[in-house]
Amino acid sequence: MSGTILVSVYVFVLAMFTGFEVITKVPPTLHTPLMSGSNAISGISIVGALVIAGLGEGTLFDIIGLIAVISAMINVVGGFMVTDRMLQMFRRDTSS
Amino acid sequence: METNVLITQIAYLLSAVLFILGLKRLSHPDTARRGNQLAAFGMLLAIVATLYGEHILTWQWIVSGVIIGSVLGGLMARLVKMTAMPQMVGLFNGFGGLASGLVAAAEYFRYTQGVAGTNVIPLDQSISIMAGTLIGAVTFSGSMIAFGKLQGIVTEKSVRYPLQKPINALIFAGILAIIVYLVAQTPALLDLAADTPLVLYLVLWAAALVLGILLVIPIGGADMPVVISLLNSYSGLAASAAGFVLQNNALIISGALVGASGLILTRIMCKAMNRSLTNVIFGTFGQPAGAVATGEQRTMADVNAVQADDVAMLMAYAKQVVIVPGYGLAVAQAQHKLAELCDQLEKRGVTVKYAIHPVAGRMPGHMNVLLAEANVPYTKLYEIEDINPDIANVDVALVVGANDVVNPAARDEPGSDLYGMPIIEVDRAKHCVVMKRSLNPGFAGIDNELFYLRNTMMLFGDAGDSIGRILEEVKQL
Numbered sequence: 001m002s003g004t005i006l007v008s009v010y011v012f013v014l015a016m017f018t019g020f021e022v023i024t025k026v027p028p029t030l031h032t033p034l035m036s037g038s039n040a041i042s043g044i045s046i047v048g049a050l051v052i053a054g055l056g057e058g059t060l061f062d063i064i065g066l067i068a069v070i071s072a073m074i075n076v077v078g079g080f081m082v083t084d085r086m087l088q089m090f091r092r093d094t095s096s
Numbered sequence: 097m098e099t100n101v102l103i104t105q106i107a108y109l110l111s112a113v114l115f116i117l118g119l120k121r122l123s124h125p126d127t128a129r130r131g132n133q134l135a136a137f138g139m140l141l142a143i144v145a146t147l148y149g150e151h152i153l154t155w156q157w158i159v160s161g162v163i164i165g166s167v168l169g170g171l172m173a174r175l176v177k178m179t180a181m182p183q184m185v186g187l188f189n190g191f192g193g194l195a196s197g198l199v200a201a202a203e204y205f206r207y208t209q210g211v212a213g214t215n216v217i218p219l220d221q222s223i224s225i226m227a228g229t230l231i232g233a234v235t236f237s238g239s240m241i242a243f244g245k246l247q248g249i250v251t252e253k254s255v256r257y258p259l260q261k262p263i264n265a266l267i268f269a270g271i272l273a274i275i276v277y278l279v280a281q282t283p284a285l286l287d288l289a290a291d292t293p294l295v296l297y298l299v300l301w302a303a304a305l306v307l308g309i310l311l312v313i314p315i316g317g318a319d320m321p322v323v324i325s326l327l328n329s330y331s332g333l334a335a336s337a338a339g340f341v342l343q344n345n346a347l348i349i350s351g352a353l354v355g356a357s358g359l360i361l362t363r364i365m366c367k368a369m370n371r372s373l374t375n376v377i378f379g380t381f382g383q384p385a386g387a388v389a390t391g392e393q394r395t396m397a398d399v400n401a402v403q404a405d406d407v408a409m410l411m412a413y414a415k416q417v418v419i420v421p422g423y424g425l426a427v428a429q430a431q432h433k434l435a436e437l438c439d440q441l442e443k444r445g446v447t448v449k450y451a452i453h454p455v456a457g458r459m460p461g462h463m464n465v466l467l468a469e470a471n472v473p474y475t476k477l478y479e480i481e482d483i484n485p486d487i488a489n490v491d492v493a494l495v496v497g498a499n500d501v502v503n504p505a506a507r508d509e510p511g512s513d514l515y516g517m518p519i520i521e522v523d524r525a526k527h528c529v530v531m532k533r534s535l536n537p538g539f540a541g542i543d544n545e546l547f548y549l550r551n552t553m554m555l556f557g558d559a560g561d562s563i564g565r566i567l568e569e570v571k572q573l
Contacts, residue, residue: 005220008340008348015349018116019356025123028454029474031361031461034122035328036185037132038357041115042192042331044139044350047146048199048338053161055202056153057211064202066157072195073165074172075188080136081173082184087129089178089468092475 033086040079046072104149107141108346114138115350119357125474142346178469179426182459183246186324189331190239196334197232200225201301203341208294219279221341226275228337229297230304235330237308242323245312246458252317260314261378267307274300311377318423318500320458322365322376329358361460368454370506370516396535402553404562407494407529408569414491416447418483420520421463422456424497424532428559431470434496437567438472444570450476451483451493451520453501484521493525495546496559497532503544513542528552531559 026034049072053065115138121131152158169188176184204225206212217225244250274296315323332354339347366373411417419438425431438448450472452463464477487493495502502522506514522528523546530552546552555562 004343005340008343008345011345011348012336012340012352015112015352016356019119019353020360022116022119022123022353023357023360025120027123028364028452028461028479029464029477030122030125030128031364032181032185032459032465033128033132033461034119034357035325035361035460036181036188037122037135038119038354039185039189039192039328039331041119041135041139041350042189042328042335042354043195044111044142044347045192045196045199045335045338046139047142047344047347048342049161049195050143050146050152050158051150051342052199052202053157054147054150054152054154055206055211057206058209060205060209061202061211062154062157064198064205066161068195068198068202069158069161070165070168071191071198073162074169075192075195076139076169077166078169078173078184078188079192080132080139081170082176082181082188083132084129085173085178086181086465086468087125087132089465089471090125090128090474091468091471092125092473 029090033083036079036086037083040076040083043072043076043079046076100149104145105345107145107149108344111138111142111145111346112349114141115353119353178465179429180247181465182320182324182457182462183243185459186239186243186246186327189324189327190236190243192331193232193235193239193327193334195232196331196338197229197236197301199338200228200232200341201297204229204297208297222279224337224340226279226300228334228341229300230271230275231330231334231337233301233304234308234311235327235334237305238312238323238330239308239327241309241312242315242320242327245315245317246320250313254316255313260310264307264310267303267310271300271303271307274303315376317458318455319369319376321455321460321462322362322369322373324459325358325361325365326373326377327358329355329362332356332358365455365460368518370518398548399535399554400550400552402529402555404555404565405569407553407555407562408566408573410527410529411441411446411492411494411566412444412570412573414441414446416449416490416492417441418449418451418487418490418493418522418525420451420453420456420493420495420498420502420522421467422453422496422498422501423458423462424499424559426457426462426466426497428497430496430560430563431466431472433560433563433567435467435470435472437563437570438476440567440570444573448476449478449483451480452477453480453498453518453520456498456501480518480520484524487521487524488526490525491527493520493522493528495522495528495530496563499532499544500542502530502546503542504549505542505545508545522546523549523551526551529555531555531557531562533558 049068118131118135121127336351505512506517
C-alpha cells in the first residue's frame with residue numbers, strides 16, 4: 001500500500017522537474033499562451049470527473065459528477081480554444 | 097494486468113508525453129500553435145481512454161456534462177474579446193480547481209456513504225483527499241475573485257480591513273485543525289456521532305472557499321499577474337492531488353507540469369517586480385497611509401504639457417523610437433492605432449521597437465498578446481535587457497499607459513516602495529513622451545517622478561484619441 005504512494009511521489013517529483021526544464025525555455029512573448037495552455041492541461045481532472053459521473057452509485061455522485069464534468073470540460077475546451085486564438089495572432093516580420 | 101487496464105495506462109502515458117511535447121513546442125512562436133494542438137490531442141486521448149477503460153455505468157451524466165461543458169467553454173472562447181484574456185484564464189482556472197475539488201469530495205463521500213467497499217480510509221488516501229479539497233476550493237474561489245477584479249465586477253483596489261492577517265491565519269489554522277482531525281479519525285470513522293466527520297468536511301469546504309476569497313481580495317490590480325500565475329499553479333497542484341487520490345498517473349504528471357509552469361511564471365513575475373512572493377500576497381504594498389504624501393502638491397504647472405502635433409513632428413523625424421506599452425493601452429483599446437502609427441513611422445525610415453516589461457499589464461505576456469492582436473510582428477518586441485543598454489541613443493521613448501515600469505524612483509530612491517524593481521529607463525532617452533489621461537497616480541498610488549523631469553513631455557488625453565491625432569499629423573508631414 002505504501003509502495004504505491006511512494007511511486008506516485010516519484011512520478012510527481014520527476015514530472016515537476018520535467019516541467020521546470022521544459023517551461024523555462026518558453027520566451028516572455030509567449031507567457032500568456034503558456035498560462036492559457038497549461039491551464040487547459042490542468043483540465044485533466046476531467047478524467048476523475050468522468051469516473052465519478054459514471055459510477056452509478058446514487059444521486060449524490062451523479063450530481064457531483066455532472067458538475068465536475070461540466071466544469072472540467074469548460075476548462076479544457078475553453079482553454080485550448082482560447083490558446084489557439086491567441087497563437088494564431090503571432091506572426092513574424094514578413095517584410096524585408 | 098488485464099488488457100483493458102493496460103491499454104488505458106499506456107494511453108495515459110501517451111497523453112502525458114503529448115502534453116510535454118506540446119509544451120516544448122510552445123518555446124517558439126512558429127511552433128507554438130502546433131504544440132497547443134498536440135496537447136489538445138493528448139487531452140482527447142486521455143478522455144477516450146478513461147471512457148474506454150474505466151468502469152462506466154451511467155452514461156447520461158457523462159454525455160450531458162461533456163456537451164454542456166464543451167458548448168459553454170467553446171462559446172466563451174469564441175466570443176470573448178482578446179483584451180479580456182486575463183480574466184478568461186482566471187475563470188477557466190477556477191472551473192478546473194472546482195472540478196479537482198469535487199473529485200476529491202466525491203472520493204471522500206464514497207467512503208462515508210459506504211460505497212467504496214470499506215469504511216476505513218487509508219491514510220495516504222485521506223491526506224490526498226484533504227489536500228485536493230483544500231487546494232481545489234481555494235483555487236476555485238480565489239480564481240473567481242481574480243476574474244471579478246479583472247472584469248471590474250470586484251474592485252481592482254486592494255481591499256483591506258483591520259486584523260486582516262490574523263483573521264486569515266486563524267481561518268487557515270482552523271482548516272488545518274479540521275484536516276488533522278478528519279485524517280486522524282478516519283479509521284474510526286463510523287464509531288463517531290454519525291454525522292460529525294461529514295459536517296466537518298463540509299465546514300472544511302466552506303472555510304477553504306472563504307480563505308480563497310480573502311487571500312485574493314487584498315491584491316491590487318497591478319499585482320494581478322503574480323496572483324493569476326499562482327492560481328494557475330494551484331489548479332495544477334489540485335489536479336495532481338486528485339491524481340494521488342485516484343492513483344492516476346496522467347493526473348499526477350499533468351498536474352505537476354502545470355504546477356511547475358505556474359510556479360516558474362510566479363517567480364519570474366516576482367523577480368520582475370523585485371518583491372518576494374510573501375510581500376505580494378501578504379505585504380503592505382499599496383497602503384494609502386504615508387505612501388504618497390511627500391509634502392509638495394504637484395500640479396500641471398510642473399510638467400511640460402504638449403500637443404499631438406508636437407509629438408508627431410518629434411517622432412516623424414526621429415531615427416530610433418521605442419514604445420513602452422502598459423495596461424492603459426489595453427484599457428484604451430488603442431493597440432491597432434498604435435500599430436498603424438508605427439507602420440507610418442517605419443515608412444519614413446524610423447526604426448520602431450517595443451519595450452515590453454514583464455509585469456506590464458495584468459498578466460504575464462499581456463502586452464505581447466495585445467500587440468499580436470494588432471498584427472505587430474513579435475520580432476519587434478524587445479525585453480528590458482535589450483533596450484536599456486542602448487536607450488541613450490533612442491530619440492523618442494513613447495510611454496503609452498505604463499506607469500510604475502518606467503518610474504525612475506525604482507532605480508534612484510532607496511526609500512521608495514518600488515525600489516529595486518527593474519524599469520525601462522525612458523528617462524535616459526533623448527526625449528520622452530508620456531501619454532496619460534491625467535496626473536492621477538497609478539495603481540501603486542505612487543507619484544511618478546518621470547512626469548516632472550525636464551526631458552519629459554506629457555501628452556494628456558485618451559490614448560486612442562492622442563495616437564489617432566499623432567497619426568493624422570504624421571501622414572501629412
